[in-house]
Amino acid sequence: MFTIETGEIKPFEFSVDGKEYSVPMFGDLGYQTMREFVTFSKDAAGTDVIWWFLENVFEKYAPGCSENLTANNVAQLVEAYSEASNLGE
Secondary structure: OOOOOOOOOOEEEEEEOOOOEEEEEEEOOHHHHHHHHHHHHHOOOOOHHHHHHHHHHHHHOOOOOOOOOOHHHHHHHHHHHHOOOOOOO
């Protein structure tokens, strides 16, 4: 019998202006979130994907984390998240 053990979710931890936040790593996102991402990203440009992540991952799991961020801050945050999640390799 094939058995799946759901393990501990690995967080991506970050801080904004001294306040600490965490969101699940890409591989630990829930099925529904991943399904929405795949559907959205089929025809999306790179910057659209960044904003999708901000709204649907960062604000979902770490509400308020983006309130004072600039566009450059958002790009840096998503890049760090991508690297920590081993995306693009």
